Amino acid sequence: MPELDFAGLNAAAQAAFKPHFEQVRARARRRRRTRIAAAVVAAAVVATGSGIAVARPAGKPSPAPAFGPDRTPEFMPGPQPTPTPGAGRQVSTGRPAAGDLNHVYLRYQECRTGCPVRFAATDDRGRTWRTGRLPVPDDAMVDLRAVGPRTLAAWYVSRSAPNSRSAAWTTSADGGATWRQVTVRRVAALPAGWRVLDLQPGPSDEPLLAVDPATGDIAQLATASTLRNSTLAAGSPASAGLWISGWTGSRDGNGGPTVWTGSGVEVSRDGGRTWQRHEFPDLLTASDDVGGAAVATFDGRTVYAVGRVTGKLVIWRSADGGDTWQRAAGTADVANRTIRAAVRRDGVLLIQAGISAAEKPVMLASTDGGRTVRPTTLGPGADARPVPGGYVQTGWPDSKGAWLSADGLTWSWVAPPAL
Template sequence: MPELDFTGLSAAAEAAFKPHFEQVATRARRRRRRHRILAVTTVALLVTGSGVAVAARHDDSGAPAARFGADRTPDFIPTPGATPTADPGPGRQALTGRPAVGDLTHVYLRWTECRSGCPLRWAGTDDGGRHWRTGPLPVPDDAMVDLRSAGPRTMVAWYQSRSAPVPQRWIASADGGATWREVTPRRVDALPAGWRVLGQQPGPSDVPLVAVDPATGDIAQLARRSTLRDAAVVESVPPAAGLWVSGRTGQHVGDGGRIIWTGGAVDVSRDGGRTWSRHEFPDDLTASDDIGGPAVATHDGHTVYAVGRVRGALVVWRSTDGGGTWARAAGTARVGERTVRAAVRPDGVLVVQAGISAGEDPLMFASSDGGTTLRPAPLGPGADPRPVPGGYAQTGWPDSKGAWLSTDGVTWTWLDPPELP
């Protein structure tokens, strides 16, 4: 597990608003990877003269590129966010969490400000960001909190106090934050159809998958954990495509006792997690050195891609029978050790992003021929979307605190976090 890294957080923020595991782990591994990526990119520039990084900024694929407003660059290229509240006053510090998107008009987030204590609160919009409401989160001030949305008016959050020896707990609101209640997850053999599956860290190898009723906030949890190692649930696939989990099949101990994961594989369930089918890929195919195996991309659950890297080269596998059989596609590119994300747009275009932060010098690719060719494409959102009612959402958390929203997965608009009082 990557080391925890709280560099840059103030003492007050550390005491009352500890980031959740995913944020801390992501920041830690990005700090380690920046030095490696810089060396790889420099070598590429010296060898080719112009470099892959420069060529990848131009789209000659023939596939429509993602479109977004000129007022905001992609999440993984840091830019200034919302303007701070005017005259914040001495000692004031407002911190916001990852956006939780219920649909294209209902978006929520957690936040806190530190004056006398640091109480945790929520903020939400019902009209796509024109107006925001806010209220208290009924959790201890020192709690670790992960706020999620399961529907337009439904939020859930797990929390755990850092000072009291109590297990993780859940709360839910089904009326947009007006009222909250404690929820106890119900153990099930299969997750109910139509409930929103939550991606969490630690992943399904350690904690069984959970799903939330978008109408009530009730929570169901599988009775069994994933048998893959270092696994992650794939959140970018539509619910009708089934449950997909990506992970590893083996491990060995490297220098200094470090665990090195081996063997990329994907599991798919068509019955809510009651039964699973697995496919293992050769050559340690992976999209990340830290969590999960290959990146899984599908729009209809029938044509499915498993995308990752092998020895620094991008590799694409394609299935046309829902993951039953697979064939390697010809498309490839040099991506070094960059983290890989992939998705299939509603128009059938496979979108691949290599590098999830500005420090990785991200590259973008698109394929409209089933992965036979991977053409460089302009940087933009679309490779890591989450299906929501009415369209798609993608965040750049933790590098960016807002969210991209789209009705069609091609044209995107940016929603900035609010100026909180």
């Protein structure tokens, strides 16, 4: 990891105990645009490990979480009220991590005499939850991931650590019952069948990394992506290859944010050993944070690069796995919203413009290869991640639970536990 800005890290961590994180996310975006890599790592890890704040008198048993269609919340509700300081036990949680459609995990932290880092886990799709302690320092910044139904990986670093080289990984292959420290092994190609993780900073700063879903062993590419400010297309199935989106260059912003140039995508079908690149003629981007276009594919052959250019939705399509690309005619006004995109198994291209309530999100769909787009019901699917047996999409940070689907079409809601 790059050097961390530990002075700024503590302030960002304190801010993370608030229930809504648009300010934290905005700071992370500004820092990323100026390429102050150390501050970005701190803010990104805080954003990964922060979430709801709830208050409950100590000693009261946790009630069962809301579950069922009659209690399904809005897909993207607005900010929730801030609990009064000192009005009860404060708990902060992170983004849910799904191992499959039944196993969901949630990192959380409670602060009284200390702030031990714990996790909640459900083995029955949210009907019941169990809790456990993560073997990390109380003041650790933690990114908890599920890489299999019962296999977890946690990246962590203490705020009192002298530098980022103190960061470490711990994994569990039994749902969190036992943990072990893992040394990351450098490889020329990621092993087939291992779960590739989308980390921050992206693969241009930190080479792609994968975790064995059976053992929790970790391997990392020996070399980083040659695209700049890049991001992994985490919603693509493993069979589609590794897709990275980013920029080929940059120029000075004359005292402002770095100006990125040369939007492009790269794909590897041999675990990252070799890469094929394509560059787009326009400044196609899906975000003001990281990466260029949003890459969407279901089979690795029909691939879309979706983003915005001067406030207009732009869609590029490849029918041959990225060898050649054509700009599709479909467009819409999306302003400066963040773009997410996915191809469902029925071939529909689903596009979400806006990923938080503050962005006033809209959902678009195309059934004709991007030639036309039409508004559709706002809901999960455009940022779906494949898991064994189906798909998961979190509602974080505006919704604190997870959406699960066996087919990417019909979704059910798993609410977070009352901790």
